[in-house]
Amino acid sequence: MRNETPPVGCDGAWRLKMKNEAKVATLNATAAQTTDMSLVGILGAAALGMALLFAAGFAQASVMHDTAHDQRHAMAFPCH
DSSP, rough: OOOOOOTTTTTTTHHHHHHHHHHHHHHHHHHHHHHHHHHHHHHHHHHHHHHHHHHHSSSSHHHHHHHHHHHHHHHHHHOO
16 A cells, blocks of 8 residues: 555544545445346346246147156156
């Protein structure tokens, strides 16, 4: 750290204040990014869920049954 002289009439408290302000600014930026990423995840999950419901609602019963049956085989789960 550089050896800076405090402004005239100030003690070393100004340096501590500047460090605290930098920490608060960093925390605020991190909180905003976390909120944005949480919102992206929530909206993505909602869109995927709606797409699955839409596809399942218009699919024929035999197609859904065959898809579930094939998925069980793919996961090595005994189904018969």
